[in-house]
Amino acid sequence: MAVALPSMIVSSGFLPTGSLLESLVHISNEVCSMEKLPILQVRNISTMIRRIKLLSSFFEEIQDINRPLPPSSILCLTELFSVIRRVKFLIQGCKDGSSLWGLMQTEYISNQFHVLVKELGSALDILPLSLLNISADIREQVELLHKQAKRVELIIDLRDLQRREELLQLMASNNEKSSKKKGFWDFAKVEEIFNGVGLRTPQDYDEEISRLEAEVEKQAGTGGLIVVSNINNLISFVLYCKSLIFRDHEPDQNTKEEPKKLSSTSTKNHDRSSSSQSVNVPDEFRCPISLDLMRDPVIVASGHTYDRNSIAQWINSGHHTCPKSGQRLIHMALIPNYALKSLMEQWCQENSIPLEEAKASLLSGLERSDSKRCQVADTATVDYFSAVKAAADAVKMTAEFLVGKLATGSPEIQRQAAYELRLLAKTSMDNRGIIAEAGAIPFLVTLLSSQDPRIQENAVTALLNLSIFNNNKLLIMAAGAIDSVIGVLESGRTMEARKNAAAAIFSLSMIDDCKVAIGARPRAIPALVGLLKEGTPAGKKDAATAIFNLAVYNANKLAVVVAGAVPLLVELLMDDKAAITDDALAVLALLLGCSEGLEEIRKSKILVPILIDLLRFGSAKGKESSITLLLGLCKDGGEEVARRLLINPRSIPCLQSLAADGSLKARRKADALLRLLNRCCLQSHNQMVGW
Numbered sequence: 001m002a003v004a005l006p007s008m009i010v011s012s013g014f015l016p017t018g019s020l021l022e023s024l025v026h027i028s029n030e031v032c033s034m035e036k037l038p039i040l041q042v043r044n045i046s047t048m049i050r051r052i053k054l055l056s057s058f059f060e061e062i063q064d065i066n067r068p069l070p071p072s073s074i075l076c077l078t079e080l081f082s083v084i085r086r087v088k089f090l091i092q093g094c095k096d097g098s099s100l101w102g103l104m105q106t107e108y109i110s111n112q113f114h115v116l117v118k119e120l121g122s123a124l125d126i127l128p129l130s131l132l133n134i135s136a137d138i139r140e141q142v143e144l145l146h147k148q149a150k151r152v153e154l155i156i157d158l159r160d161l162q163r164r165e166e167l168l169q170l171m172a173s174n175n176e177k178s179s180k181k182k183g184f185w186d187f188a189k190v191e192e193i194f195n196g197v198g199l200r201t202p203q204d205y206d207e208e209i210s211r212l213e214a215e216v217e218k219q220a221g222t223g224g225l226i227v228v229s230n231i232n233n234l235i236s237f238v239l240y241c242k243s244l245i246f247r248d249h250e251p252d253q254n255t256k257e258e259p260k261k262l263s264s265t266s267t268k269n270h271d272r273s274s275s276s277q278s279v280n281v282p283d284e285f286r287c288p289i290s291l292d293l294m295r296d297p298v299i300v301a302s303g304h305t306y307d308r309n310s311i312a313q314w315i316n317s318g319h320h321t322c323p324k325s326g327q328r329l330i331h332m333a334l335i336p337n338y339a340l341k342s343l344m345e346q347w348c349q350e351n352s353i354p355l356e357e358a359k360a361s362l363l364s365g366l367e368r369s370d371s372k373r374c375q376v377a378d379t380a381t382v383d384y385f386s387a388v389k390a391a392a393d394a395v396k397m398t399a400e401f402l403v404g405k406l407a408t409g410s411p412e413i414q415r416q417a418a419y420e421l422r423l424l425a426k427t428s429m430d431n432r433g434i435i436a437e438a439g440a441i442p443f444l445v446t447l448l449s450s451q452d453p454r455i456q457e458n459a460v461t462a463l464l465n466l467s468i469f470n471n472n473k474l475l476i477m478a479a480g481a482i483d484s485v486i487g488v489l490e491s492g493r494t495m496e497a498r499k500n501a502a503a504a505i506f507s508l509s510m511i512d513d514c515k516v517a518i519g520a521r522p523r524a525i526p527a528l529v530g531l532l533k534e535g536t537p538a539g540k541k542d543a544a545t546a547i548f549n550l551a552v553y554n555a556n557k558l559a560v561v562v563a564g565a566v567p568l569l570v571e572l573l574m575d576d577k578a579a580i581t582d583d584a585l586a587v588l589a590l591l592l593g594c595s596e597g598l599e600e601i602r603k604s605k606i607l608v609p610i611l612i613d614l615l616r617f618g619s620a621k622g623k624e625s626s627i628t629l630l631l632g633l634c635k636d637g638g639e640e641v642a643r644r645l646l647i648n649p650r651s652i653p654c655l656q657s658l659a660a661d662g663s664l665k666a667r668r669k670a671d672a673l674l675r676l677l678n679r680c681c682l683q684s685h686n687q688m689v690g691w
Contacts, residue, residue, distance in 0.1 A: 020081065024055075024059045024081050027084050027088060028084060031048075039196070043155050044157075045094065073128055073132065076124065078675065094109065106156060111154060124142070127146075243284075301322075304322055399431075399434050399440065411450075415454050418459050421444070422461045425465035441463070444459045447459035448460055449484060464507060467504055467508055477508065482505075490527040495539060505518060512553070519555060525550060528543045529565045544569075544572075548590060554594070560591060566591065566597065566601055585626060592632035607633075611629055612645075627658060627662075
């Protein structure tokens with residue numbers, strides 16, 4: 001039976017014709033009227049704006065005619081709106097982003113422009129020019145634009161490539177430790193390169209550094225260590241060049257700086273006035289923790305640079321955040337900042353300070369209280385490393401003692417020893433390695449089958465904590481732990497033990513080989529689904545994340561579906577107490593990759609309305625998963641789901657809002673779903689006309 005579609009959608013796509021044309025004219029004018037265009041990507045931006053200007057005239061003429069449009073033209077205009085909006089975002093990104101980072105990504109950004117022009121041509125493929133009552137001039141211009149878009153070639157500005165090559169050569173020459181010359185750079189060339197990307201005044205340099213730092217924050221969130229390191233090299237290079245090019249420039253008294261930098265600057269100004277022999281250390285060469293000249297600069301996960309000794313002491317004292325930004329560190333790796341270290345070495349040469357004596361020389365230019373502070377810091381550093389070694393030896397002795405008690409002690413002693421190992425393995429990555437080396441893993445695996453609820457809970461939790469250290473994952477699997485962990489997951493003597501067993505499976509399945517081995521156990525996935533049904537809110541969350549990890553491996557998807565996970569996951573979307581909406585959505589989206597999973601998900605009659613509500617009120621992650629699910633359900637034979645979306649009055653506004661304001665991934669998928677629904681709508685309309 002045919003579904004009666006809303007007249008607005010049948011007649012003119014997702015927006016009334018007038019609204020669609022108004023939106024096209026408005027966004028085209030926004031693109032064409034952009035001011036202060038970036039210096040980079042000049043050819044791509046200028047040619048793209050010319051194309052949009054031509055289309056703007058076309059849109060205005062159609063608007064002036066004010067006649068009904070053929071359905072295929074509505075589809076074309078809708079896709080043109082999507083492309084032009086992405087053009088606007090891309091040009092805006094080039095304007096607001098870092099010039100130097102944009103220079104480094106010349107080919108990538110150029111390819112983005114090229115893809116958008118090709119999409120412009122694809123949209124014009126379905127434009128019925130012969131059915132539109134437009135002037136001959138406009139028709140000819142649109143036809144020419146269409147032909148040009150179809151055969152357009154990738155444009156990469158040779159001037160941008162040359163600028164980048166010169167910049168990289170300068171940075172490479174600066175990093176060569178064999179160079180002992182003072183002032184070996186051609187600073188006129190440096191200024192010329194920076195002028196070429198719009199850096200002419202100290203304020204320009206400061207803004208560029210701020211943009212680079214913003215890019216570091218963005219990249220650090222994804223764990224891109226190499227990218228973060230490269231951007232930090234650029235920041236160090238720009239800071240150093242600024243200090244040399246504008247060394248005689250008077251700073252702006254109104255410029256706001258961070259409290260630490262203000263105190264450093266005031267100290268330097270005091271030194272300069274009080275003694276001509278004082279050494280002024282650039283702020284970028286000082287460690288934000290100790291405020292001293294860094295010896296071994298390293299980059300942490302947040303993208304900030306510290307002296308290795310200072311940040312190592314900070315991390316090993318139990319902190320897992322960046323001291324400067326407060327951001328939680330997603331890993332504890334310390335990446336050497338070779339570019340900054342090279343600049344520091346050159347600065348020491350230019351100021352006649354031997355690097356190995358730099359700290360001692362700098363002390364002569366500081367006040368006595370600062371001298372005492374640095375001396376105390378040096379002593380503390382030596383004491384700290386001695387303490388670290390002593391602590392490691394103590395952990396080793398403790399672990400060996402506790403493992404002995406696991407092997408030979410009474411149940412009461414085993415319970416206490418397992419508990420102590422559980423706590424010890426929770427505190428640091430070094431402890432996890434030491435405990436494994438002491439031979440604890442096989443004994444803990446044996447205790448998983450204990451009849452004592454506390455022994456079992458402590459043993460499985462200790463294994464969970466040990467598994468956080470990647471080297472231990474393989475040791476735990478090799479000890480035959482997985483079957484025993486599944487046993488605890490199925491029928492553990494406490495709900496806490498079952499929850500931690502699920503968390504252990506999640507941790508172990510981070511390694512691809514373990515995903516395969518765990519999924520091959522016929523009891524593993526059903527046990528996780530059982531906890532998903534019966535567990536506490538925390539247990540359900542651990543079960544959902546473990547199922548997600550296992551389902552990443554395609555062969556495990558079918559087992560998840562067969563175990564009955566889909567109906568439970570849909571129910572959990574409505575369970576506020578469980579609070580695992582995002583996790584449940586992520587698993588459902590993953591199961592779309594399995595034909596059985598897709599079929600099972602389509603059976604749900606309540607899922608589509610829930611997903612529409614989540615598009616409105618869900619988290620950013622939840623919205624991405626929801627749009628992924630809706631798009632997957634509507635593709636490849638999902639006409640019934642598409643019809644249910646079309647007759648729901650909230651669906652189209654939600655999708656349009658997400659296409660305009662969502663994340664990049666969500667915008668792309670919302671655009672794709674809108675186009676798919678539009679085609680479905682037009683097909684239904686044509687069928688009704690045929691009847």
